[in-house]
Amino acid sequence: MGDCRGVSVAVTLAVAGVVTLFIAVLAGYAFIQNMNTSRQAYQAQMETEKIKLSERLTLIYWAPNGLAYIANDGQTRVVIVKAYVDGIVKNLNVVIDPGQIVKVNVGVGSSLAIETSNGVLHILKR
Amino acid sequence: MRRRLKRSGTTAIALVAVALALLIGAVILASTLSRTALEPTAKEVIVKEGEFTRRGIRATISKGLLGYSLNTWLTIHDLYGYGESIDYLIGVDWNDRVSYELNTIINVKPCMIKKTEGLGFPPTFEKLNATYKKIIIHTKSGGVAEVEYRPSPPTIDEIYPCTIDPPQSSVYTIVVKVWLVDCKGHENVCGRCDCYSYDYLCEKPFCNPSGPPHGNYSQGVPHQPYGILQLTAQKEITYKNKKYVFQGWLIELVPPKEGSEWYYDTTLRLFVDDRYHIKLVYREVC
Numbered sequence: 460m461g462d463c464r465g466v467s468v469a470v471t472l473a474v475a476g477v478v479t480l481f482i483a484v485l486a487g488y489a490f491i492q493n494m495n496t497s498r499q500a501y502q503a504q505m506e507t508e509k510i511k512l513s514e515r516l517t518l519i520y521w522a523p524n525g526l527a528y529i530a531n532d533g534q535t536r537v538v539i540v541k542a543y544v545d546g547i548v549k550n551l552n553v554v555i556d557p558g559q560i561v562k563v564n565v566g567v568g569s570s571l572a573i574e575t576s577n578g579v580l581h582i583l584k585r
Numbered sequence: 586m587r588r589r590l591k592r593s594g595t596t597a598i599a600l601v602a603v604a605l606a607l608l609i610g611a612v613i614l615a616s617t618l619s620r621t622a623l624e625p626t627a628k629e630v631i632v633k634e635g636e637f638t639r640r641g642i643r644a645t646i647s648k649g650l651l652g653y654s655l656n657t658w659l660t661i662h663d664l665y666g667y668g669e670s671i672d673y674l675i676g677v678d679w680n681d682r683v684s685y686e687l688n689t690i691i692n693v694k695p696c697m698i699k700k701t702e703g704l705g706f707p708p709t710f711e712k713l714n715a716t717y718k719k720i721i722i723h724t725k726s727g728g729v730a731e732v733e734y735r736p737s738p739p740t741i742d743e744i745y746p747c748t749i750d751p752p753q754s755s756v757y758t759i760v761v762k763v764w765l766v767d768c769k770g771h772e773n774v775c776g777r778c779d780c781y782s783y784d785y786l787c788e789k790p791f792c793n794p795s796g797p798p799h800g801n802y803s804q805g806v807p808h809q810p811y812g813i814l815q816l817t818a819q820k821e822i823t824y825k826n827k828k829y830v831f832q833g834w835l836i837e838l839v840p841p842k843e844g845s846e847w848y849y850d851t852t853l854r855l856f857v858d859d860r861y862h863i864k865l866v867y868r869e870v871c
Contacts, residue, residue: 479604482608482609483608486608486609508631512631515727517723517727517729518729519673519675519721519723519729520675520677520683520721522677522681522682522683523681524681524682526683528675528683530673530723530727532725532726532727558672558725560673560723578631579631579632580631580632582632
């Protein structure tokens with residue numbers, strides 16, 4: 460009698476096929492999950508981008524005493540977190556509702572940019 | 586034979602395992618790449634500029650409309666024709682301080698004319714100009730415009746088809762008197778004419794026999810009740826054998842608001858937007 464130990468080719472292929480199928484299903488599931496996560500992340504980012512694009516700040520007047528009259532002409536609430544006057548940063552925390560006009564003491568200078576909590580930099584005066 | 590088969594089965598399992606490992610690796614890599622591709626844009630700062638250059642309106646402040654007037658008028662044009670709503674006005678004085686603020690709603694389509702007095706500004710052009718270096722207007726859509734001062738009234742082409750606010754609500758009486766000032770400085774009223782804004786003719790010879798001034802009323806603004814009273818004075822008149830020369834028109838509002846004002850052309854085109862007292866002043870040739 461010859462040596463009967465070992466796995467026959469048929470069984471090996473069958474097991475390999477089952478395992479491959481199982482792992483392929485797992486991998487496919489993981490891939491789909493991942494795509495869902497990516498899509499959700501993309502949608503969330505699009506929402507953020509939409510909010511960013513809908514932000515509209517207008518400089519009405521910048522007085523020589525440093526008071527800037529800023530209007531929120533967009534549809535979303537905006538939180539001003541930073542003002543850049545001639546490149547010098549000033550931290551702020553000013554909330555402007557849509558349609559509201561606020562007076563913000565940003566200091567004196569010639570160029571003014573405003574950063575909002577959504578990460579939008581509004582260059583209001585060059 | 587069996588041994589060879591056994592070896593090939595083990596090799597097949599090994600190959601399958603390697604292939605699976607590669608597959609899993611590829612999936613993980615793809616997912617990692619797709620995630621990292623999202624992250625940098627999420628952290629980006631969007632730069633928006635040019636907001637300060639938005640201008641949807643043009644605004645002018647003029648002394649009178651179509652004709653001379655002691656009142657000051659604000660004319661606002663919507664440049665794009667979509668209709669604008671003004672929600673905020675500020676007046677910046679000559680010390681660069683914002684000394685006037687108004688939250689209001691003025692709908693502009695395609696243009697609107699308002700008496701500045703009705704907005705809380707001084708009524709006369711000179712006082713307004715002396716008080717405010719700049720007047721800035723903001724619209725709901727984000728437009729910002731600085732009002733331009735112009736001493737001359739706009740023409741009909743410039744304000745057609747604007748809405749004038751307030752519309753003429755009452756009859757404005759214009760009293761015109763001829764004043765003669767003799768060589769000693771004595772004043773003498775020698776004629777008077779009352780014109781009413783519902784009369785389209787105000788042509789009366791007064792100060793006989795010379796008879797200046799001649800006046801006529803006309804509808805100066807299409808679709809608006811405001812009229813123009815055009816008065817023409819002679820340069821020279823003779824009264825009781827004395828010769829007098831034209832000096833000017835002395836005009837004041839009734840009741841007096843900011844004092845009287847001289848107008849020196851012999852032809853006066855008055856935009857009738859208020860009650861006025863007008864003195865046509867002649868001085869004796871000495």
